[in-house]
Amino acid sequence: MNVFLTGGTGFLGRRVAKSLLERGAHVRCLVRPSSDVRSLQSFIGHDLWNGVELVTGDLTGVDACRRLIGHSDTVCHVAASLSGGTAVMFLNTVIPTRYLLAAASQAGVRRFVQISSLGVYEAANLLTGAQLDEQTPLDSHPELRDPYTYSKIVQEQVAWEYRAQTNLPLTIIRPGVIYGPGRGVLSNRVGLKLGPVLIKMGGSQTLPYTYVDNCAAAVSQACFAENVDGQAFNILDDGLPTGTQLLRKLRRAGQGVRALWVPRPMIGPLSSVYEWYSRWSQGQLPGVITRYRSDSMWKKLNYSNAKAKAQLGWRPHVTFDEAFDRSIAGGQA
Amino acid sequence: MNKPVPPPRLRMALIGCGQIADAHLQEAAKVDSVEVVAVCDMHMDLAKQAAARFRVPGIYDNLDRMLAEAKPDVVHITTPAHTHGPLTMKALAAGCHVYVEKPFTLDAIEAETVIAAAESAEKKLCIGHDQLFDPTWLDCRSRIAAGQIGHVRHIESTLGYPISGQFGAVVAGDPRHWVRQLPGGLFQNTISHPLYRILDLLPDLHPRVEARWDRTKYDFPTELWVQLRGAEITGSLTFSSSVYAQRVTRVYGDQGMLEVDFDAQTIRRHTAPKLPGAFGRLEMPFRQWREGARNLQRNLWRFLKCEIHYFSGMRNLMAEFYRSIQQDTEQPITNAEMLRVTRIMDEIFADCRSREERVEEFVPETRELEVVR
CATH class of the missing domain: 3.40.50.720 (NAD(P)-binding Rossmann-like Domain)
Known part of the structure; x- marks a missing residue:
């Protein structure tokens, strides 16, 4: 199998590359002129590096993407923007994806694997304690979400549109929060960082996390698995902790965080007050917290990874305890 | 009625x-x-x-x-x-x-x-x-008009612009980025703000321009120094990618100086001490403390009135522009x-390029010296 991989030098992408190579795939890895190729090479290791072909370029147009894909039979699109305003996110995530989808369609690839996000669902309208799985609809008001989630929802919509229009064989991977060495275990699912203090939101909600190696294995499996065209898979690990459990574990590991607790019943009303003030003050405080966003982010839900296990044959082999230890050893809480 | x-x-x-x-x-x-x-x-x-x-x-x-x-x-x-x-x-x-x-x-x-x-x-x-319509700059202008620093003699503008920032990183990572294709490169897209803050108080149509740009670890110029010389007023502009992000302009008069920090939304006035010798060393910190307290009071009041907005200047300018149309x-x-x-931006970039060419012409001689050694 010849896989064209985007984002191959990144946190998840390099592990996807390694996983694909270990399974015997040839990986055509897109790098930017500024990419740290040596770091990728040392991560992949000498033995597997022969299976890597580096192509330098940018996803700046359909023709450019067509050249970059070359004779690859599979496209694995991991690259995405992680920071910036909505326009920047769209420019760096949605628009390159559009080009790449069109090029992959022209190239007649056997599969296009798109990395989306677990955040794409309309969680705000689910009842507390409800099950969130692949049957949950995508958010119908993506513009009300944070810039990253908004761009990921539209990116996924665009991919589905292309599949409908061109019969492009498409498989979507929706990972939860990806953590691991170098990125740490804290995320905004636990709470919001305000300088040195963490505003802990609730605490009893299960954190929809996936360890980066487990996630990479799922992405790699999506490139190989049979009969997964037109399917989306939630990727979450087993035995996930709650926010409170994670902070307790961090404290035991000597990485305690100063936290200010917002009890669950207060999250909604306080978010509404903040949203009102932000609007009333004409944006003196930015509208980063809204009722809709906090309902999407901090609701207590039951997450399911059953479909990925059943249809992809994927298992999260690294347990949470092992993943936690590796992440802590790798730096950053 | x-x-x-x-x-x-x-x-x-x-x-x-x-x-x-x-x-x-x-x-x-x-x-x-x-x-x-x-x-x-x-x-x-x-x-x-x-x-x-x-x-x-x-x-x-x-x-x-x-x-x-x-x-x-x-x-x-x-x-x-x-x-x-x-x-x-x-x-x-x-x-x-x-x-x-x-x-x-x-x-x-x-x-x-x-x-x-x-x-x-x-x-x-x-x-x-x-930024000419930012409340802090408007306040600075009115304090100059009130004679708080006497006659303006020199304006100094600094823009700290770390390339590691959101936009800078994109420009640095892409040699074909449109910003790098501009005649003045990165500076053409960024120095307007610190430059027009100087020119707002330096009225000469054709001030003498001396400018130089330099590279750090990037393959395009990321540091810029500009000197402007008018008939009565001078100006200097520093653009640096190696200092922390900042937007500061200092206006020097013959009787004092006003420092405008656009990010902090503060204005600090400095003047020479009135008390002699060691007493002056006590007077100056006291005055600085008083300036700080005034700024805190001013910003607190503005916060309560919901007046602290990053783009206040844009709103004011927009309102003025639409009013001028109506x-x-x-x-x-x-x-x-x-x-x-x-025009002055053109002159800045032309001077930078000509100095760079002169430096490049000089390089072979240095190499010859190295060979001799």
């Missing part, structure tokens, strides 16, 4: 839905005389996200169609710098007034063409020199000033 009827709101359309477009759409919503009717971007996805977030009815990926269908009175141009000239001409030809983001055009020749077109069409232009009065920033700033 009947209340006076306010003039009808002006129809605003925006082209270029990148990052700065958010600021225009956000501030336009706060100006009573503006009705945002359409957004346009060559990428429909970008136009759609802007329209969805700011509730704009018209969404276009074609400028001609937007001009024909949305029929705006004013077009805001927030596209990459090299497109400002042609797009402004197009909007003027469609009978629109134009608010264009900085830098105005690629060079002074293009600026003259655009201004001539605007004058011939009897349409108004506005350039995004919004009342057919003078533009808040004159065409002559837009041209003057553009």
Whole structure:
């Protein structure tokens, strides 16, 4: 199998590359002129590096993407923007994806694997304690979400549109929060960082996390698995902790965080007050917290990874305890 | 008695839905005389996200169609710098007034063409020199007018612009990025703000310009030093990618100095001590403490009144520009000033290039010396 991989030098992408190579795939890895190729090479290791072909370029147009894909039979699109305003996110995530989808369609690839996000669902309208799985609809008001989630929802919509229009064989991977060495275990699912203090939101909600190696294995499996065209898979690990459990574990590991607790019943009303003030003050405080966003982010839900296990044959082999230890050893809480 | 009827709101359309477009759409919503009717971007996805977030009815990926269908009175141009000239001409030809983001055009020749077109069409232009209308700068101007620092003699502007920032990182990572293709490279897209803050107080049409740029670890110039010499007033501009992000201007007079920090929204006044010797060493920290307390009080009051906004200057400039259209009065920033700033920018980049060429000419001699050693 010849896989064209985007984002191959990144946190998840390099592990996807390694996983694909270990399974015997040839990986055509897109790098930017500024990419740290040596770091990728040392991560992949000498033995597997022969299976890597580096192509330098940018996803700046359909023709450019067509050249970059070359004779690859599979496209694995991991690259995405992680920071910036909505326009920047769209420019760096949605628009390159559009080009790449069109090029992959022209190239007649056997599969296009798109990395989306677990955040794409309309969680705000689910009842507390409800099950969130692949049957949950995508958010119908993506513009009300944070810039990253908004761009990921539209990116996924665009991919589905292309599949409908061109019969492009498409498989979507929706990972939860990806953590691991170098990125740490804290995320905004636990709470919001305000300088040195963490505003802990609730605490009893299960954190929809996936360890980066487990996630990479799922992405790699999506490139190989049979009969997964037109399917989306939630990727979450087993035995996930709650926010409170994670902070307790961090404290035991000597990485305690100063936290200010917002009890669950207060999250909604306080978010509404903040949203009102932000609007009333004409944006003196930015509208980063809204009722809709906090309902999407901090609701207590039951997450399911059953479909990925059943249809992809994927298992999260690294347990949470092992993943936690590796992440802590790798730096950053 | 009947209340006076306010003039009808002006129809605003925006082209270029990148990052700065958010600021225009956000501030336009706060100006009573503006009705945002359409957004346009060559990428429909970008136009759609802007329209969805700011509730704009018209969404276009074609400028001609937007001009024909949305029929705006004013077009805001927030596209990459090299497109400002042609797009402004197009909007003027469609009978629109134009608010264009900085830098105005690629060079002074293009600026003259655009201004001539605007004058011939009897349409108004506005350039995004919004920090001149920032409350802190307006306060600084009024304190200068009140004689707090005597006659202005020198203005010093510093822009700290870490390349590791969001936009800088993109520019650094892409040798073909449009910013790096501009005649003045990164600086053309960034020095307008610190430069026009100097020129606001340095009235000479042709000040003497000396400038030099330099590289750090990047393969394009990232440091810039400019000296401006007018008949009575001088100016200096420092752009550095190796210091922390900051936007500071110091105005030196013959009786004191005002330091304007745009990020902190503070103004600090420095003057020589009035008390002699060691007493002066006590007087000065006390005065500085008092200045700090005044700034805290001022910002606290502004916070309570919800007046602290990053783009306050843009809102004020926009309101002034739209008022000038409605009342057919003078533009808040004159065409002559837009041209003057553009000309001086041209001179800065030309001087930098000529110095760089001279340095490059010098390199072979150094190599010869190394060989001799």
